[in-house]
Structure formats: C-alpha cells, structure tokens
Amino acid sequence: MTQSQHSQPGVLTESERASFREQGYLIRKILDDASVARYVAAVEASRRERGDAARMSNLQFLQPGKAIRGVQDIICNADILAVCRDLLGDGIVIDGASLFYGDAGIDYRQGWHRDVLQVPDELVDPSWFSDDYAYNYVQMNMPLTVDGCLWIVPGSHRRQLNAEERTIFGNTEKMAPVDAAELSGGRQIVVQPGEAVFYNNYAVHRGYGGVLKDRRITIHLGFHSSTRPPTCHFGVLDHTEYTVDYLSSLEPNVREALRLHLVERAKHPEVNMFHAYHQQFLGKEFKTT
Template sequence: MLTAAEREQFHRQGYLIRDALSADDVARYVGGVERARAERGERGRMMNLQFLQPGKDVRAIQDVICHPALRAIAADLLGDGIVIDGASLFYADAGVDYRQGWHRDLMQVPDEQIDPRWFSDAYRYNYVQVNIPLTCDPCLWIVPGSHRRPYDEAERRIFGGDPRIAPVDAQPELAQGMQLVLQPGQAAFYNNYAVHRGYAGVLRQRRITIHLGFHSSAHAPTCHFGVLDHRQYTPDYLASLAPDVRAALEAHIAERARHPEVDQYHAWHQQFISKEFEIR
C-alpha cells in the first residue's frame, strides 16, 4: 500500500495521511452513528464510546476494524499479523469547546516504567494509532519528528514541571506544531510518542471521528497494546458479531493470551480513560 517514501516519512516525521474510506463508506458510518445515538436516546454533546465493547457496541461501524486498506497500511508500517486494539468513536456537537494540552501518550504509564530510550531513532514501537474522520476534523496537531528525541527547549518550557502533559493554553505556542486538518474518509496514522494534542477551540461543526490502534503479532507488544477489554468478549457476544469482526476480536484474544503482561497495560489504560472521559 505504501511507497518507500511514505514509509520513510512515517519513520522520520511520525505521521502519514492517506485516503482510506470511500464516500459511500463515510455516509454509511455516519448514518450508523446517528441511528445508534437515536436508538440509545443519547443526548450527550460529547462522548468517547468504545464501540467494540458489549453494551457500548455500535454494530454499524464495527467492520471498520477489518477495512483492507487500513490493515494493509498498518502492516506496511509495523509488520505482518495486524491485530486490532483500540477502537473508539469520538463524537462532539458544534459549539463544544475541545482543547487538550500538548502531550505524549504516557499519562497512563507509571513514572518508573517510562524508558527514555522510547524516544530515540532506534526504538521500534510496535503500535500505530489511526484517526479516521467521518466529518471534517481539525483537531489533531503534531510536532513532526518529536517521537525520535527527548523534549527540546521549547517543549520543556511549556511542559514545565509535568513531563506528561502541558497546560491547555500554555504559551508560547510550539512553533513546530502542525495542525492536520483531515477530510472525511482520510486516515491519519501516527506514532503516539510524538508530541501531539487534540485541539480545536470551539468546534464550528459536528465532529465524528473513529480512532483505532493496531499492533503486529510479529513483534513483542509495547505498552499501549491492551486497550480492548477482552474479558467482556463472551462466546455469546462473539457469536452475535459479523464473521469478520468476530475473527478480528478472536485474533486479539489469542494475542493477549500469548502476552499476559499486557493485562497490566490494560489496567493502566482503563484507569487513565476513566478520568479523562466519561465512559459510556
């Protein structure tokens, strides 16, 4: 799926944008989200829904985890044996004030577990995050190349005493920060050890974005694998799913069994998101 130049960009810059979903796919998923919200009587102006989990499932969008182009690009970046992990649906109405501080995705990792070698050119990070907007999405910002180095002087200044996340409106702004304005159906693949943030100020239009995480079974897991709560995937629940979705979750369960240490990563992640978002 990717050219050598695209793979090099991802390695050097920490992100890559590719067209992924067709207009028909986008329309189908938007319709599925709207129906699911209506059926649930959902009135929340902003939500983060883990759409593969029982009770929170949105069946109409679940097959995105099996999308051939998304999985092929992930395989080009990570290696064979692509395994789904994170799967969230972000929804926010126009008028919501959406701001995060600059950060690396380390908030859930205990201090003593953070290894400075993670932020080096040589480190092989076996995970890739993907934002797939179903509406125009201006929220993702990234500092290109920052996954390959410690914080620079400007970053240390705004992070101050907390190396995990900077204040929401820290000044001065990072001159190297780049806003990635994504159109419906595009996909932004990125290394979440790069300095990044979700930031739009007051949203001018509704935001619907699917967020995925992929891991490769060809390599050992790194500390972001283990987002899904596989203990909830009972035989009855799995049997109720579309065959390709069921197969993808069964592959995740098998990979978790191969790497029981991942249960600790899962516990860290759940503790973090329970504070960051209202879990529905």
C-alpha cells in the same frame, strides 16, 4: 472479509514509509463518499436508539453495552490493514477502537502530550522516545466529517523533549497544561471525510479544536503487529468483556478480528499491568460513554 496473516503487496511507497518514520504521521484516502455516509448513518441511528443526547462523547464501540454495530467492521477494512502492515509488519491485530462525537459549539481542548498518560511516571522509559526504539503500534484517526483537531510536532517521537517543549511540560513526559503556550513546531493536520491520518502516538501531539464550528465524528483505531513484542499500549481493548455470547453476536469478520486480539493478548501476560492502568485511566481521566 477476513484479516490475512500472510505477506501481501505493499501499498505505501518507500518514500511514504520513510516519511512516517521521520515525521511520525501519514495521510491516506481510505473511504469513498458512500462508505462515509453509511458510517455517519450508523452513528446517528445508534444515538437515536440509545436516546443519546450528549453533545460530546468518546464511545468504545467494540465493547458490549457501548457497541455501534454499523461501525464495527471498520476494523477489518482492507486498506487500513494494508497500510498498517507496511508500517509495522504482518500479523496486524486491532487494539483500540473508539468513536469521538462532538456537536458544533462544544469546546474541545487537550494539552500537548505523548500517549503515556496511563503509565506511572516511574515506568515511563525515555528510550521509548528515540530512533532506536522498536515502535510496534500505530494509531489512526478516520474522520467522517472534516476534522482539523489533530496537532502534531513532526519528528518528536524520535527524540527527547526539546527546550521549548520542556518549558511547558515541566518535569513530566506526559502532558502539558491545556493553557500552556503554543509550540512553534506544532502542525495542524486537517483531514477530509474518508481520509485517515496514521500516526506515532509517542510524538508530541494534542486534540484541539477550540469551539467547534461544525459537528465532529471521528473513528479512532490502534493496531499492533504480532511479529514483534508489544508496546505499553497493547491491551487498550477491554478483552475481559469479550464473552462467548458477545463474540457470537458479532459479524464474522469482526468476531475473527477480536479472536485474533484475544489470542495475541494471551501470548503477552506482561501487558496486563498496562491494560489495568489504561482501564483506570479511561474511568478517571478521560470520561467515556
């Protein structure tokens, strides 16, 4: 399977596209039970091979030294790419891939935030949070177990923080304290194994499970369209690690997806600054394994 850069029939209805634009998220069934089981087995095998006993981890599975080979082909899934084309346009390019693993009993809490955490305050542009902004990025959570950890304030990507949100965010556009008050507009998104939630990461949202009752395994992806200028998120993958030797070791479809990423990155040197900020953020603010 390869990524096609040509127009293909849409999979979303106009109502679904309108709902994504207005509400900021969309849920679609993507994987069947056999595919979910295959990916869970790949995660478990990788953990055994690594001797990984961490009860919680966020693994960048397309990076050398952290790769989960049996999971990587999810970035080439035709149904995922078709939804992204309907939301963003043709020329879909992978630009973010991590796997969250958490054992039952861990305490998982984030504060409400927009995904501009890696951007210096003075570079955060309020126009990003408006109806006029040309959003060219979509994030996707693909759970392999039942997952109710994504919370979102529908429609908040289209506006500035309201009075209630400003009370808990204070003078930043980035993140509210973990122990801040609840938001009355917050909605919990519960997704079943094999379903995916596609969402606008400029919406006010959070990852929150409290003390997990069950194990959580969720694949997290980000996509960009080459038909429009990039947002500050393009450049999440650490392309500097994609050597010829590493790329040649990958499955052909995964290698081609990363080649397209490298080609697109080379077209937009202006995102190098944001790439550097994001790598700093991963290393200091959001520990990964």
